[in-house]
Amino acid sequence: MKQFFLAGCLLASLAGYAQEEQPYVKEKDPLVLQKLDEWQDWKFGLMMHWGTYSQWGIVESWSLCPEDEGWTQRKPDGIPYYEYVQQYEALANTFNPVKFDPAKWATAAKKAGMRYMVFTTKHHDGFNMFDTKQSEYRITAPNVPFSKDPRADVTKEVFNAFRKEGIHIGAYFSKPDWNTDSYWWPYFPPKDRNVNYEISKYPERWKQFQQFTYKQIEELMTGYGKVEILWLDGGWVRPLNMHSKESLSWNKTPAQDQDINMPAITAMARQHQPGLIVVDRSVHGPYENYRTPEQQIPDKPLDYPWETCMTMAGSWSYVPDDRYKPVNTIIHNLVDIVAKGGNYLLNIGPGPDGTWHDEAYRKLDSIGQWMAANGDAIYGTRSIAPYKDGKVCFTQKKDGTIYAICLLDEGEQLPAVIRFAGIMPASGAKMELLGVKGKVSWKKAGNGVEVKVPESARKKNLRHAIAIKIK
Incomplete structure (x- = not known):
């Protein structure tokens, strides 16, 4: 007891x-x-x-x-x-x-x-x-x-x-x-x-x-x-x-x-x-x-x-x-x-x-x-607010370079336009798709951003996710 x-x-x-x-x-x-x-x-x-x-x-x-x-x-x-x-x-x-x-x-x-x-x-x-x-x-x-x-x-x-x-x-x-x-x-x-x-x-x-x-x-x-x-x-x-x-x-x-x-x-x-x-x-x-x-x-x-x-x-x-x-x-x-x-x-x-x-x-x-x-x-990055908007995730290098990573569903084709909010690049900022050659254009759209995906990238049958580098 x-x-x-x-x-x-x-x-x-x-x-x-x-x-x-x-x-x-x-x-x-x-x-x-x-x-x-x-x-x-x-x-x-x-x-x-x-x-x-x-x-x-x-x-x-x-x-x-x-x-x-x-x-x-x-x-x-x-x-x-x-x-x-x-x-x-x-x-x-x-x-x-x-x-x-x-x-x-x-x-x-x-x-x-x-x-x-x-x-x-x-x-x-x-x-x-x-x-x-x-x-x-x-x-x-x-x-x-x-x-x-x-x-x-x-x-x-x-x-x-x-x-x-x-x-x-x-x-x-x-x-x-x-x-x-x-x-x-x-x-x-x-x-x-x-x-x-x-x-x-x-x-x-x-x-x-x-x-x-x-x-x-x-x-x-x-x-x-x-x-x-x-x-x-x-x-x-x-x-x-x-x-x-x-x-x-x-x-x-x-x-x-x-x-x-x-x-x-x-x-x-x-x-x-x-x-x-x-x-x-x-x-x-x-x-x-x-x-x-x-x-x-x-x-x-x-x-x-x-x-x-x-x-x-x-x-x-x-x-x-x-x-x-x-x-x-x-x-x-x-x-x-x-x-x-x-x-x-x-x-x-x-x-x-x-x-x-x-x-x-x-x-x-x-x-x-x-x-x-x-x-x-992925490598050498840290979290950056808001970390995610819809199907787009964000990472940031120590030098300030930001990446917007668009998640693709199983079998989903890369969209012609990728939209996200929460990260607003400076005017004149340059963007590129990792692993894809060709110019990437973007514009502000309300409180967010619209990124136009090159047709050459859409023909590549890219899978899983695509990363946009924002300089």
């Missing part, structure tokens, strides 16, 4: 605290501020979720979490929980992605116009896709068939391949680890995604987890070349006083002080990687250098750095017959996000043999064709 009363008081006080949306905390390190500004110029990136779970074609990690039974797919289904965990962990014994070819991925990403990438070095299930010395549950362990391959440290291979193409490197790392006994202690059953023992009762075990996390991140920061983004997932692992209304909703048990000592981790990481962007996602505070709305685009521009992370298909991880978004949708998402001042991180899930769906390559190829003509309206 006493424990229940204390827990109730604690949750009540936390709920009151969480009613207030914590403001964005601006970084003070000048090297990080410079890197953030560069990152905001990159605009378009690739994310990859990959692990042993791809062999079953199920959602990454979450089928291990008792709270999520009902929406996650267990395969095989209908067996006792601990038997399922054993079969899930045994997937490491058959993981052998012999067709793994990161150079092919990197080439396709560069052609698509992607400027940075974020790779899952470890997801919540705790299977390490890098050669960690802190755990035997890793792709380089002797029981994993692929460990005999010279490319077994796939994180190193991926980072090197993308870096070779001039693509900036980000490391996804899950703060919670459902495989290590200093987070999910086998002495107790897990109840939800959180640590499954009382930290206040077993502080030494939590200290072990802090050290485990610190050492793993140190390995990534010292043994894998230049890393520019540390993308930390699992926002329920946070200090007790930093909970939000959202993070409290992730607890079936009373919230605990899951403080992994982010000040020490960040200081160490930046000592090895000066200017490193740290994204302690959803934990609004000094270690969330940019925010990461997931699978959604904000309704309006935000006044801090942000990135929409979104799947190219339906799932973050590999699903055999997954449905991929139309190219038109992806490009419109990109334009919408960039016009609102954000970045677009688009996810592809590699399969168990180390390949992407052919459809992923086709989508990237089509995106690349559009970006080759219209990329100037």
